[in-house]
Amino acid sequence: MIEIGVQTKNIVDDICPSNGFSLIKKSGFDCADFSLNSYLSNISLYSLQKNKFFDGTISELEQFFTPHRKGAQEAGIRINQMHMPYPNFVPNGSEDLNDYLSKVVAPKSMQICSFFGCSHIVVHGFKLARFLGSEEAEWNRMENFLSTLAPLAKELNLTLCLENIYSSIGNQIIEGPCCNVHKMIDRIDRFNDKYSAELLGFCFDTGHAKLVGLNFEDFITNLDFRLKVLHIHDNDGIGDLHQLPFTFTKNRENACSTDWSGFIKGMRNVAFDKVLSFETAPVLSSFPGELKNDVLSLIAKVGRYFSDKISRE
Amino acid sequence: MFSVCNLSGIIDVLRPAQGIADVKNVGFNQVMIEIDFRHIQEECQEVDDYGPYIKKYYTRLLDKCNSECIGVYAIRLNYRFGASLPSCSKISLLEIVSASLSALGTMPCDFLILDIQDTGYAKRGESCLTQEECICIANEVKERNTLILFENQYHDFNGNFIRGSFSDASYTRNFIDELNRLAGFERFGLCMNVGTFTLCGQNMQEYASSLGERIKSVILRDCDGIRDASLLPFTSSSGGQSHTDWLSLIRGLREIAFNGGLILDMKDTAASFSTLLRPHLMPLAKETAVYFRWQIELESILQKNKHIVLFGAGNMCRNYMKCYGEKYKPLYTCDNKNELWGTEFCGLEVKSPEALKSLPQNCAIVICNIYYREIEAQIRNMGVSNSIEYFNDEYMPVFHFNRLTRGV
Numbered sequence: 001m002i003e004i005g006v007q008t009k010n011i012v013d014d015i016c017p018s019n020g021f022s023l024i025k026k027s028g029f030d031c032a033d034f035s036l037n038s039y040l041s042n043i044s045l046y047s048l049q050k051n052k053f054f055d056g057t058i059s060e061l062e063q064f065f066t067p068h069r070k071g072a073q074e075a076g077i078r079i080n081q082m083h084m085p086y087p088n089f090v091p092n093g094s095e096d097l098n099d100y101l102s103k104v105v106a107p108k109s110m111q112i113c114s115f116f117g118c119s120h121i122v123v124h125g126f127k128l129a130r131f132l133g134s135e136e137a138e139w140n141r142m143e144n145f146l147s148t149l150a151p152l153a154k155e156l157n158l159t160l161c162l163e164n165i166y167s168s169i170g171n172q173i174i175e176g177p178c179c180n181v182h183k184m185i186d187r188i189d190r191f192n193d194k195y196s197a198e199l200l201g202f203c204f205d206t207g208h209a210k211l212v213g214l215n216f217e218d219f220i221t222n223l224d225f226r227l228k229v230l231h232i233h234d235n236d237g238i239g240d241l242h243q244l245p246f247t248f249t250k251n252r253e254n255a256c257s258t259d260w261s262g263f264i265k266g267m268r269n270v271a272f273d274k275v276l277s278f279e280t281a282p283v284l285s286s287f288p289g290e291l292k293n294d295v296l297s298l299i300a301k302v303g304r305y306f307s308d309k310i311s312r313e
Numbered sequence: 314m315f316s317v318c319n320l321s322g323i324i325d326v327l328r329p330a331q332g333i334a335d336v337k338n339v340g341f342n343q344v345m346i347e348i349d350f351r352h353i354q355e356e357c358q359e360v361d362d363y364g365p366y367i368k369k370y371y372t373r374l375l376d377k378c379n380s381e382c383i384g385v386y387a388i389r390l391n392y393r394f395g396a397s398l399p400s401c402s403k404i405s406l407l408e409i410v411s412a413s414l415s416a417l418g419t420m421p422c423d424f425l426i427l428d429i430q431d432t433g434y435a436k437r438g439e440s441c442l443t444q445e446e447c448i449c450i451a452n453e454v455k456e457r458n459t460l461i462l463f464e465n466q467y468h469d470f471n472g473n474f475i476r477g478s479f480s481d482a483s484y485t486r487n488f489i490d491e492l493n494r495l496a497g498f499e500r501f502g503l504c505m506n507v508g509t510f511t512l513c514g515q516n517m518q519e520y521a522s523s524l525g526e527r528i529k530s531v532i533l534r535d536c537d538g539i540r541d542a543s544l545l546p547f548t549s550s551s552g553g554q555s556h557t558d559w560l561s562l563i564r565g566l567r568e569i570a571f572n573g574g575l576i577l578d579m580k581d582t583a584a585s586f587s588t589l590l591r592p593h594l595m596p597l598a599k600e601t602a603v604y605f606r607w608q609i610e611l612e613s614i615l616q617k618n619k620h621i622v623l624f625g626a627g628n629m630c631r632n633y634m635k636c637y638g639e640k641y642k643p644l645y646t647c648d649n650k651n652e653l654w655g656t657e658f659c660g661l662e663v664k665s666p667e668a669l670k671s672l673p674q675n676c677a678i679v680i681c682n683i684y685y686r687e688i689e690a691q692i693r694n695m696g697v698s699n700s701i702e703y704f705n706d707e708y709m710p711v712f713h714f715n716r717l718t719r720g721v
Contacts, residue, residue, distance in 0.1 A: 092715040130560065133711040135519050166514065170554025172538040174514045174561070182483055213467065213476045213513030215438060237473045238539055250472025257473040 002310060004303035005031030005080055005277035006296070007231075009038055010284040014064075018071030027293065028300030031080040031275045032072060033229075034116060036109055040085040045101075048093055054085075054105045061108060062115050069116055079116040080275045081161070081203075081229040084109040086124035088145060091131055102145055107152055114156040120229050122161045122203045125177025130167070138177060139187065146191065146200065153199045161203040161228050162188070164219075166211055166240070173240070175212040178202075181222045188226050201228035205279070206263060207235045207242060216259050220266030227270060231279035232306075234258050242282040244295075245302050260306075267310045276303045276310075314572050314609065316602035317343045317386045319532070320374075322543070322580030323591075329374045333381055335591050339599040343386040344378065345426075345576050346371070348413055350392030350406065360405050364412035371416050378420070385420055386574055387462075387504075387530065388413050391428035407446075410453045422459050423574075424530060425450075426504045430466045430477055438481040440488055447492050451500045462504040462529055463489070465520075467513050467541075474512040474541075479503065482523035489527050503527050508534040508578070511557045512541060521565025528571060531562075533605060534578040545579040545594075546601050563708040566609045577602045614702050615641040618677035622646065622669070623704075624688055625681035626658040628716050632706035633681050634659040635713060644676065649691075669697045679704045 006029050012020030024032055039053045056064070072079055088101050106123075113121045126145065129138040146160060153160055162184065167176040178184055188200045202223050208231075209216060220227060235241040236248045237257060250257040278299050287295045318341040324332025336344060348367070357366050378385060390409060410425065427450075429441065440463065442450075450461055463485070466477035479485045485503060492501045505528055510517050521528060535544040537556050542549075549556045577598055586594050607614075615621065615637055623630055623646035630646055638660065645662045648654075653663045669678060669692060677700040680688050685703050692701060 129516075129518075131712045131714055133564070134522075135516060169558055169560075170556050171551045172511070172514075172556040172558075174558050175516050179516075180519065210473065211514060213474050213480075213515065215475055218438065253471070255471040257471045259470050259473075259475065 002273060002307040003030035003078075003080070003275045004300055004307060005029055005033055005275045006299060007033040007035050007083075007277070007279045007281055009035035009281035011281075011296070012068065012071070014068075016071075017068040018074060021068075021071040021075035021077045023293065023296065024077050025075040027296035028304070029077065029296075031078045031277065033231075033277045033279065034068075034079050034082045034118070035281070036112060036121075037083045037085045040105060042086055045085075045087055045090055045093075045097075048090065048097060050097065050100065054100075054108050058108060058111050061112055065112060065115060072116070079118045081120040081122060081277060082109070082113045082116065082118050083122045084124070087127065088124060089126045089128065089141075091128060102148065106145075106149055110149065110152055110156055110158055113158060119157060120159050120161050120201065120203075122163050122229065122231075124163060124165055127165075127167050127176055129177075135177075135180070135183075139183070142177065143187070143191070150191075150195050150199055154195060154197050159198055159201040159228055161201045163203040163205050163231065164208050164212075164214070165205070166208050173211045173238075175214075179212060179214065181219045185222060185226065200226075202226045203229045203231060205231040205233075206245075206258070207231070207233040207240055207279070210235060210237060210258055211240060215262065217262035217266040217269070220263070220272075221269040224270050227272065228274065230275070230277050232276060232303075233279045242280055243286070244280060244283050244299060245306075264306060264309045267306075272310060276306050278303060314606050315343060315574055316341060316599065316606065317345055317530075317574045317576040318598070318602075319345045319347065319389075319543075319576055319578040319580060321347045321578070322583035323595075324374065326371060326374050329377045331588075333374075333377045333383060335595050337381050337383060338592075339595045341599060341602075342382065343384045343574070345387040345389055345578075346374065346385060347389045347391060348409065350390055350409055350429075353409055354405065360408045363405070363408045364415060367409070367412040368416045371413075375416060375418070375420060385417060385422045387424035387426050387576065388417075388422055389426040389428055389464075393430050407449055407453060410450055414454060414457060414459070422457065424460050424462050424502075424504070425454055426462045426464055426530065428464045428466075428506075430468070438476060438478060438484055440478055444492060444495060447501065448495060451492075451496055454500075460502050460529060461500060462502050464504045464506050464532075465509050465515075467509050476513045476515060480509075480513065480515065482520045486524055486527065489524075502529040504530040504532060504576075505562075506532045506534070507557060507562060508532070508536045508541070508543060510562075511536055511538050514538070516561055517558065518561040518565035518568070521562070521571070522568050525569045528569065528573065530574045530576055531566065531571070532576045532578050533602070543578045543580045543582070545577075545582040545598060546605070548582060560708050563605070563608050564710065567612070567710070571609060575602055575605050608705070608708055611705070611708075612637070614704075615679070618675075618700065618702070620644060620673070620676040621679050621702075622672065622676060623661070623679050623681045624648070624666070624669075624692070626650070626653050626661075626663045627682065627719070629681040629683070629704065629706045630661070631659050631713065631717060632709050633679075633704055634661065636710050643679070646681070666691065666695065669699070670695060672697070672699050674699060677702055681706075 126142045165176040191200045233242040234245045465479045467474040468477035535546045535549040536542040537549045623643045626648040647664045
């Protein structure tokens with residue numbers, strides 16, 4: 001049976017992480033996507049600010065996360081994926097800041113991932129096409145960065161999962177790094193061949209894909225075995241809302257505006273057998289706290305629905 | 314490269330005189346005529362009626378174009394099929410193609426643009442017409458020197474836009490190449506519809522770069538990325554920024570040295586303006602089309618002068634030097650800020666504008682500052698008669714990561 005997972009943000013806190021993991025388990029999930037990116041937010045990075053969290057040594061960081069690991073283990077929740085802080089490069093940032101991100105934050109994130117016994121960490125691509133002039137030039141910079149992480153990834157037996165993300169201009173969302181599936185297949189295969197290991201994989205984000213008109217079935221089918229982890233969520237086609245699947249309609253018939261049937265078909269096509277992981281923290285902040293348990297259960301049930309449909313012949 | 318005006322929204326097909334005059338008066342001498350397949354099918358009982366109906370419905374417009382020496386650059390057939398394309402509809406399509414071209418009589422028409430989508434195929438990004446059907450259409454236009462252009466589509470999934478037919482660059486490239494191989498010569502190509510790319514958040518630069526010279530035309534239209542509309546470029550914006558990624562388009566068209574038709578499609582803007590305001594709208598429309606051509610061909614301005622100097626020692630000069638400084642090295646730059654005189658900026662000596670008075674006549678002055686008209690007036694008032702060009706850094710091949718800031 002396909003496992004169901006959810007991101008830890010808005011569920012697991014640092015004061016008593018075991019409570020959050022117990023809730024995840026009770027709600028019907030098997031796994032968790034650990035939101036490591038919460039410890040160094042993109043908002044502060046784009047404001048050219050960083051905190052001291054990743055200044056700690058690996059031992060200090062492991063000590064910090066020991067209660068989290070213990071909480072997950074005791075609750076029977078497997079940390080199947082993690083999210084590296086992003087961005088990994090700030091275009092108008094100083095050399096110091098960008099070096100810190102690539103040489104400190106990224107490797108330490110990978111080590112924390114390994115500490116949790118997790119083998120997949122999601123990495124955002126550099127958003128540099130506008131500055132460097134092309135998507136190819138942007139990928140070349142990204143590939144150089146990934147190459148610096150490759151030896152550690154190999155040592156820790158980790159797969160770095162690239163995610164389809166977006167850029168925006170004038171409040172309008174356009175495709176960003178890793179949205180061309182044909183190019184991504186070639187790049188992932190070439191990188192893995194170079195290092196003779198599965199160091200690169202893909203994280204398919206349904207919400208981001210909807211925002212830039214990607215065909216779910218085609219994208220997933222083309223990715224095939226390279227698809228390692230998921231970020232499942234929904235939106236209105238305008239903003240990256242990270243809401244519950246099936247929430248949004250746009251026509252008189254009130255039919256769902258997201259192609260979940262295409263998602264299911266794609267997953268069937270590739271015989272997906274990993275974790276259906278939901279990236280739905282904003283659902284928990286939009287519903288009142290009194291309904292948190294119910295909302296989480298509903299998310300898990302949607303996951304079971306997907307699992308059932310995908311597995312059905 | 315030239316500008317073409319889509320007549321939809323601007324003219325009344327049955328009473329075209331005023332609209333054609335509006336178009337001609339601003340300098341458009343080529344137009345695109347749209348034929349709505351569904352309208353034809355609604356008006357005609359039988360497929361055999363299509364030809365006479367089209368001829369009757371469009372004859373006044375075509376006669377007017379002819380008499381006013383307005384060329385028909387393209388006919389665009391648009392239709393959305395709600396289910397898999399039944400064979401009778403494909404026969405209807407061929408009949409409409411034939412009838413449309415027959416209505417033209419001896420008037421030349423460079424392109425037949427197929428804006429046709431079948432939801433069953435569109436979802437897979439494929440063409441809803443087979444190769445054989447495309448070759449049949451090609452045979453209809455065989456006697457004319459008319460190319461058939463496919464157009465990138467979206468698929469409307471319950472109100473949300475998903476990339477549809479011809480949105481996948483590699484599929485489209487292979488499909489067109491194979492058709493041209495079967496035809497024995499270049500009979501097929503592509504028309505890029507900017508608004509459709511915006512609705513699907515797609516990277517136009519990558520697409521253009523992949524398709525290259527197969528792109529024969531570009532339909533310029535703006536929209537907010539949420540609703541399908543055809544607005545005058547730069548009129549859909551928020552937060553001071555356009556909703557359309559014009560940078561991506563211009564970069565892509567520059568990369569492929571695009572030299573085809575820029576078709577201005579502003580039917581919704583035109584329809585929402587009062588006819589009384591039309592004489593004020595049309596000049597702006599024409600200048601907008603000219604502006605795109607100027608941007609795409611920006612480098613040609615630099616190529617035509619053997620020697621140049623710049624005016625401006627700020628961010629625009631910095632961007633010029635980053636992108637073009639090596640290939641088209643200026644002799645120096647000048648600036649009105651006297652504290653900069655005698656200093657070096659991006660490898661150029663900064664001089665006083667007075668230095669322009671000793672320029673040889675074959676040296677052009679390239680203004681690298683947004684206050685173009687003010688600076689041009691300043692130069693002319695100094696008695697300098699050298700050629701003046703405007704440079705613009707809104708759509709550079711590359712950008713610096715940050716902008717210079719200087720004190721007031």
